[in-house]
Amino acid sequence: MDPDEELVRRAKKGDRFAFERLVAEHEQRMYTLAARVLGSREDAADAVQEALVRAWLALPRFRGEARFSTWLYRIVVNTSHDLRPKRREAPTDELPEPADPRDRFAEQELSGELQRALNALDETYRAAVVLYDVLGCSYAEIAEMTGVAEGTVKSRIFRGRGELAERLGTAVQETESNE
Amino acid sequence: MMAEQHPSEVTLLSYVEDDLTTGARQDVAEHLVACRECAGHVRRLEAGRAALRSAPPLELSDESRARMLASLPDRHPRRSLSDYVRRGLLIAAPVAVAAGLAAVVFTTDPQFGGGDDDEGAAVAEDAGEAEGGGDAQMEQSTGAADATALGTLVRNVAGPASAVVNALAAEGIDAEVDESGSVIAQGTAADVRAALEDRPSGIVAVYVR
Numbered sequence: 001m002d003p004d005e006e007l008v009r010r011a012k013k014g015d016r017f018a019f020e021r022l023v024a025e026h027e028q029r030m031y032t033l034a035a036r037v038l039g040s041r042e043d044a045a046d047a048v049q050e051a052l053v054r055a056w057l058a059l060p061r062f063r064g065e066a067r068f069s070t071w072l073y074r075i076v077v078n079t080s081h082d083l084r085p086k087r088r089e090a091p092t093d094e095l096p097e098p099a100d101p102r103d104r105f106a107e108q109e110l111s112g113e114l115q116r117a118l119n120a121l122d123e124t125y126r127a128a129v130v131l132y133d134v135l136g137c138s139y140a141e142i143a144e145m146t147g148v149a150e151g152t153v154k155s156r157i158f159r160g161r162g163e164l165a166e167r168l169g170t171a172v173q174e175t176e177s178n179e
Numbered sequence: 180m181m182a183e184q185h186p187s188e189v190t191l192l193s194y195v196e197d198d199l200t201t202g203a204r205q206d207v208a209e210h211l212v213a214c215r216e217c218a219g220h221v222r223r224l225e226a227g228r229a230a231l232r233s234a235p236p237l238e239l240s241d242e243s244r245a246r247m248l249a250s251l252p253d254r255h256p257r258r259s260l261s262d263y264v265r266r267g268l269l270i271a272a273p274v275a276v277a278a279g280l281a282a283v284v285f286t287t288d289p290q291f292g293g294g295d296d297d298e299g300a301a302v303a304e305d306a307g308e309a310e311g312g313g314d315a316q317m318e319q320s321t322g323a324a325d326a327t328a329l330g331t332l333v334r335n336v337a338g339p340a341s342a343v344v345n346a347l348a349a350e351g352i353d354a355e356v357d358e359s360g361s362v363i364a365q366g367t368a369a370d371v372r373a374a375l376e377d378r379p380s381g382i383v384a385v386y387v388r
Contacts, residue, residue, distance in 0.1 A: 016248075027239055029236070031239045032237045035237045045243050053251060056251050057252065057254060066382035071382060114233075129227065133228055143338070144339070144382050147338055158192045161224050161231070164231070165226035166223060
């Protein structure tokens with residue numbers, strides 16, 4: 001049922017190799033989630049690192065009622081959330097873009113316009129649209145990860161997408177230009 | 180052609196996501212022809228979706244990944260003790276208790292692999308036996324089941340965690356949500372189990388301490 005079940009079973013027993021394979025399977029999505037929510041590669045790396053430590057330590061208590069990925073991404077949502085207030089008080093880490101040209105991953109810098117629009121969204125809307133549209137999670141999974149009802153998740157996606165489109169200026173002209 | 184009785188946000192989202200039955204879809208489509216406001220919502224929902232789905236996946240650098248994996252603590256309390264203390268998860272006499280537990284868990288490490296799906300509890304039980312009940316303090320504070328930090332696991336119930344906390348509060352049991360989304364309740368396992376009797380199983384781990 002859960003494609004990660006076998007590796008999870010081994011990792012629970014303390015098998016680091018199995019855990020590393022689980023990480024390899026999910027790290028891209030964990031990092032994409034954190035980076036889009038936090039708007040910063042550096043903060044995202046910190047959030048993922050913290051999430052991995054928490055996941056590794058908490059894994060013996062994971063019972064498999066939800067998919068492992070749902071459980072893991074929920075921890076990323078939480079670590080990303082925890083990181084935000086701290087970073088707000090530390091102006092040196094604000095507005096991480098544009099990329100340092102010496103960064104070998106500069107070509108992967110968070111795409112400017114979309115990320116700026118995302119950053120301007122309410123944090124709960126941002127998490128919802130990133131989980132749904134970027135990661136492809138289901139309403140039910142997002143409800144579990146963010147601790148709200150499915151109806152709330154849908155409402156957040158509705159508002160998050162709508163605000164995003166307005167900020168990107170894409171849909172608005174079509175509908176309101178010929179007033 | 181009337182624009183009142185707008186479809187709900189959820190219905191409009193379902194329309195865009197193609198989650199409606201044929202009849203419901205037809206009703207919404209007819210409304211959209213007549214209602215510029217809702218048509219605008221639909222266009223924005225589609226545009227927002229398109230922008231988000233065009234976002235490329237992001238990759239950790241190999242260096243970051245290696246650093247993260249190398250930084251994972253050993254999964255016994257000696258190494259992670261400072262983490263727990265920093266997060267305020269250990270309550271009474273943490274240093275003495277955890278140091279004792281760490282030594283015991285360390286010696287039982289090679290026995291991992293008993294086919295049990297609840298390693299945490301198994302290790303703690305092993306620890307209790309090996310110690311011959313010599314660590315009364317630990318038993319007192321955590322019940323000795325999954326004694327690392329959170330307390331004793333009672334059940335995994337359906338979320339959201341905040342609703343679990345509310346359900347416990349309704350029965351007079353104080354509880355809080357920790358950083359991994361688990362619920363930590365103050366009370367006995369029996370009381371907590373009774374308070375959550377009607378709740379289906381799910382992702383939220385409920386601990387007592």
